[in-house]
Amino acid sequence: MKSLNFQEELSLLIRAKCPIIYVVTWEEERAEKAIAQVAKECGPPRQMLYYDLVRGFEHNQEGKNNLLQALQIVENSDRQTATIYVFRDLHRRLATQRLDEILVRQLRNLYRSFRNSRKTLILLSPLLELPSELEEQVAVLYFPLPETADIRNIIEQMVPPEQLRMESQSLEQLIKACMGMTRDRICHTLSQSIVQKHYINESDIDRVLVEKQKRIRQTEFLEFFTPNETLDSIGGLDNFKLWLMQRQQAFSDEARAFGLPNPRGVLLLGIQGTGKSLCAKAIANLWRLPLLRLDVGRLFGSLVGQSESRTRQTIQLAEALAPCILWIDEIDKAFGGISNSTGDSGTSQRVLGTLLTWMQEKSSPVFVVATANNIHALPPELLRKGRFDELFFINLPTYAERKEIFLLHLKRFRPMELRNFDIDRMSEISKEFSGAEIEQAIVEGMYRAFHEQRDVITDDILMAITETYPLASTAREQISFMQAWATQGRARSASRGEASDLTNNLTNDLSVNKSFEQPVIKQRPLPLPPLAKLKSNSNS
Numbered sequence: 001m002k003s004l005n006f007q008e009e010l011s012l013l014i015r016a017k018c019p020i021i022y023v024v025t026w027e028e029e030r031a032e033k034a035i036a037q038v039a040k041e042c043g044p045p046r047q048m049l050y051y052d053l054v055r056g057f058e059h060n061q062e063g064k065n066n067l068l069q070a071l072q073i074v075e076n077s078d079r080q081t082a083t084i085y086v087f088r089d090l091h092r093r094l095a096t097q098r099l100d101e102i103l104v105r106q107l108r109n110l111y112r113s114f115r116n117s118r119k120t121l122i123l124l125s126p127l128l129e130l131p132s133e134l135e136e137q138v139a140v141l142y143f144p145l146p147e148t149a150d151i152r153n154i155i156e157q158m159v160p161p162e163q164l165r166m167e168s169q170s171l172e173q174l175i176k177a178c179m180g181m182t183r184d185r186i187c188h189t190l191s192q193s194i195v196q197k198h199y200i201n202e203s204d205i206d207r208v209l210v211e212k213q214k215r216i217r218q219t220e221f222l223e224f225f226t227p228n229e230t231l232d233s234i235g236g237l238d239n240f241k242l243w244l245m246q247r248q249q250a251f252s253d254e255a256r257a258f259g260l261p262n263p264r265g266v267l268l269l270g271i272q273g274t275g276k277s278l279c280a281k282a283i284a285n286l287w288r289l290p291l292l293r294l295d296v297g298r299l300f301g302s303l304v305g306q307s308e309s310r311t312r313q314t315i316q317l318a319e320a321l322a323p324c325i326l327w328i329d330e331i332d333k334a335f336g337g338i339s340n341s342t343g344d345s346g347t348s349q350r351v352l353g354t355l356l357t358w359m360q361e362k363s364s365p366v367f368v369v370a371t372a373n374n375i376h377a378l379p380p381e382l383l384r385k386g387r388f389d390e391l392f393f394i395n396l397p398t399y400a401e402r403k404e405i406f407l408l409h410l411k412r413f414r415p416m417e418l419r420n421f422d423i424d425r426m427s428e429i430s431k432e433f434s435g436a437e438i439e440q441a442i443v444e445g446m447y448r449a450f451h452e453q454r455d456v457i458t459d460d461i462l463m464a465i466t467e468t469y470p471l472a473s474t475a476r477e478q479i480s481f482m483q484a485w486a487t488q489g490r491a492r493s494a495s496r497g498e499a500s501d502l503t504n505n506l507t508n509d510l511s512v513n514k515s516f517e518q519p520v521i522k523q524r525p526l527p528l529p530p531l532a533k534l535k536s537n538s539n540s
Contacts, residue, residue, distance in 0.1 A: 006143055011038045014046070014084070018139050019114035020107065022123045022130060025143035027182050031124060032086060034143070039084050046118070047081065052088040067093060071106045074121065075113050082118035091125035094134075104133050111137040128309050142312070145320040146186065151178045154186055155200075163199040170202045177208040180320035181215065212321075221298035221310060222317060225291040225327070227281035234275055234282055235408050235435060236401025238496035240392050244286055251287070251323040251365050262323075263389050264359065265368030267382070269375055269491055270394030271479055272471060273436030276371040279394075280327040283369060290324040292317075296334035299351060307347050311354045323365035332372040335379060352379065359387040375482055383490075392494045393486035396434055396472060396479075401495065402427040405435045409442050414456065422458045430465050432472035441465045 004012065013021055025031045032050070039046040051057050056064035063070030067090070074085050093103055110121055123138075130138060146154065152175055155164070166174065178186050189211045193204045213224040231241050249255055250263045268276040284291035294314060300307045318326045328334075335352050359368060368388070372378055383391065397405060406423045414421070430438055444467075445460035472479050486493070 006141065007034055007038050010035065010141060011042065013139055013141075014038065014042055014120050017114075017116065017118070018120065019111045020121045020123065020134075020138045022125070022128065022138050022140045023143055024125060024128045024140065026126045027143065027145070027184070028088065028124060028126075030146075030183055031143045035084065035086060035122060035124075042082070044082050044118075046084045046120070048084050048086065050086045050088070068102060068106060071103075071110060074119075075106075075110055077119070079117050079119070084120045084122060086122045086124055088124050089126075090123050091127045091129040094131060095129040099131055104131055107134060108137060128312070142316060145180060145316075146178070146183055148175055148179070150183070151175045151186065154178075154183055155190070158187055158190060159194065159200050163194060165199050165201045170205070173202075174200075174205050174208065177205050177212070179322070180317060181208075181212060185211065185215065216292065216317065219310075219313065219317070221295050222314060223293040223295065225281065225284065225293055227285045227291055229278055229281040230285050231282050233408065234278055235404035236397050237275070237279070237394065237494040239492065240279065240394075240494035242496075243390065243392075244283060248287060251289070251367075262363070262365040263367055264362070264386075265326075265370065265388045267388045267391045268369065268371045268394060268494075269378075269391060269482075269486070270373070270494075271396055271434060271482065272373050273434035274394045274396065275435050276394055277329060280325070280329070280369040280371065283367075284325045284327075287325070287367075289367070290321055291327060292321065292324060293327045293329060296328060296331060299334075300347065307351050308354060311351050315354075315358050318366045319362075319364040323367070325367045325369055328368065328370040330373065331370045331382070332374045332377040335377070335382070352382075356381060356387060374478075375485055391491040393482075393491035394494045395483060395486070396432060397438075398495060399427055399431075402430055402433065402438060405438050406430075406442075409439050413442060413446065417455070420457065421461070426458065426461055426465065429462065433465070433468075433470050434472075437468060437470050441468055444468070 010021070010023075023031055023035070036048055039048050049057060049059060051063065051070050053065050053067060056062050057070065057073070063073060070087070077083065093100055107121075114121065128140065130140070155171075155175070164171070181189075186208075189208055190200060190204065193200055193207060216222045216224045231244070234241070247263055250260065268279055270276055280293075281291065283289075299310045299314070314326075318324060335348060370382075370388070403423055406421075406426055407418075410418055410421055410423070430441065433441070441464040442456075442461055444464035445462075446456045448460045448463065449456035485491075
């Protein structure tokens, strides 16, 4: 079934005699024009009456600063006249902390009175604040932000042709950059350029992107990233890299013409410090898409309904910016143990349910990248196919991958002295180290050399490695469980060829029951080379 746009859905609700409709939007003026157009096209056409607390009804100024009186006027109006009443900014009066019981009762009375009439009450507000008593009576619609055609019209109306100094391709990029912004914000941003230099050109694309970052930053739970990381910044993970490269043009018109659906997303599971967050940034860079990082913890508000409202706002912003990448970092911490959680009155379940439903049903080109460290904590419904295209397990790096990681970091820290380091030897003794621990070992070796007022050499890094107890040693039980879970075919390996050194020896180290719920571990000490041997081979 084809989805309806806002005006079609609003028209359907009005013709179906839905008494009360709540329209959520920051763009009051645009929304009112759309509502007026729908009223004009209804059969019979509806007259429009507007109300706010400051001016009262616009046509006669009745009901100023008296909302109850205004609603009573609406209830007592001529039942034969087809009318749409638009009440602005009632969200504060409907908010839970200031809820007026008389107001709620009056709205319920209006619902019963309007149910079989050609009268409709539309509540127009930037935020959704709806008490539970009205949830079954009020239909909620979200007014969309300007789409491509709308933005093109906005630019054509406000920028004279002689001041628009852009090729058609650059104009398309400007239009895409404006996606996710309100009409007023687009106009204000472009007006600054016209006032400053009297024309619009390619440089204004960056101005728009900066303005968009400010808008997203205001949400407090979304962060706009401009990643510099590429696939070359990641050591190993060849399977995952190939999977990404095969989808590099997945959001193009050619892919749609070929019959391919938009990719949904990927869940990256694995051990801490193995580069899951780095992968999310590299995807955005490779596919040249904007990257939004969602801090799920900040979605949860202290007020009733606030968490759900923020979740819907996140979805709306992400879809307005589409095609884009929505990065949900450490999703296990936000929804860990959710099935047994009752302390938040079900808020976590509702937020997760909203996200999962959207991920399952979304048609917009928003690619979700979720990362998780604790497989135990993930709810089963998050792992099933349909919400993510693939689940990848990122293990501890193999010997070959450790060599790549050492090369990457040494190129960054000591590009001119790269040949002086024994990368093979460092990779051999850093068995069970994650990528983050390898980087830290190099940094620790540099601190040692800096303290002794000389340049860093191989033995400094080797010494740092031998003095480090990696997470694979301190949290061996948990990591062995994760590796055993992944080897059961529950997730695809991000690395090509053999699994990591620990997984190769998993049968020697790990004895677990079939459900992998209670692993029994045989401890194996971390192999450390003798300190004397290191000193004897020192180049210093």
